[in-house]
């Protein structure tokens with residue numbers, strides 16, 4: 127992948143397998159993974175309930191292009207955790223976001239999508255756009271090569287946690303969807319101010335737009351995501367990554383009103399009217415649904431989330447302690463199992479404030495230093511995060527190696 131090739135300014139590792147919180151590289155070296163494949167494998171490696179469910183399903187058939195009963199159990203479990211009653215499955219979080227955008231545009235008859243600086247919602251044209259602030263005469267432009275400038279021009283990017291900017295973005299009444307990560311998680315960690323997400327849902331609805339919470343990463347931080355923690359009432363929730371534990375799977379939840387619209391606009395091939403352009407051959411395949419069912423019912427239980435939150439606190443306390451002991455003007459990021467190094471004295475509230483903590487040189491140095499000592503900190507601004515497979519000893523080893531890294535930094 128182009129973005130991964132650019133991510134590591136050193137040769138990649140090749141992997142042969144793993145067990146629990148560790149994977150083993152092609153040289154036979156074992157590394158404890160604190161990035162969890164960018165949160166796409168929170169169950170851990172090797173034998174576990176998800177691996178067993180997938181193996182059982184593979185022996186029966188991986189894909190039928192018909193639903194399996196697991197899809198019903200997964201939809202019910204997701205509804206139970208979020209109060210979002212209807213769910214549709216895709217192959218990835220990117221495709222879940224893409225379909226939520228298409229449905230929102232169809233329902234509202236509008237094209238504009240409001241996004242937040244520092245966001246990431248997948249490699250899709252409508253969201254890989256930068257600029258286009260409300261009131262600006264210059265439209266948003268593609269963030270990378272190969273993206274449609276026409277699509278990018280429909281994006282409006284505003285600062286996270288800024289309700290005044292949101293009000294301005296919604297003022298023209300031309301927004302189809304406000305798409306937001308409940309906490310920015312790809313540019314270090316930016317938590318929402320109290321009431322920010324509640325107000326976002328309220329203001330969006332009041333202006334005839336729809337709101338989607340992209341819980342792809344935050345799902346791994348809270349049981350039922352931030353939706354449940356804050357009792358939020360969005361129009362869509364999008365998920366992916368760890369839900370399938372490495373088996374490609376995305377999902378989006380929707381309100382009864384939206385589900386009814388989707389039901390009424392199936393893509394029956396009767397010219398001249400076609401239905402909604404949603405779906406894919408391998409969406410909701412049997413393997414992915416077996417993985418998600420095992421994940422939700424056997425691994426990612428409320429008790430398991432509590433356990434990893436305790437480990438995450440140990441991690442964040444340890445990072446704060448090592449920073450204080452060295453007199454650095456930094457602090458730990460912390461939310462449940464997620465921690466990290468905030469390279470400013472105050473926690474950020476916007477991407478602009480988070481940017482100093484996104485330091486590629488420091489990240490590269492830390493990744494290589496830690497990898498040579500048995501710790502994999504792949505995307506150093508997106509972790510460390512504790513998975514369901516980690517132990518207290520794993521966390522303590524991370525802290526020991528990270529402290530030694532700080533001791534080796536030249537001031």
Ligand SMILES: Cc1ncc(COP(=O)(O)O)c(C=O)c1O
Pocket residue numbers: 164218219220221246247248249307312340341342343366367
């Ligand atoms: C918040 C968020 N949404 C969506 C995605 C896209 O996920 P995928 O690449 O698995 O489709 C990512 C990936 O990092 C993400 O962090």
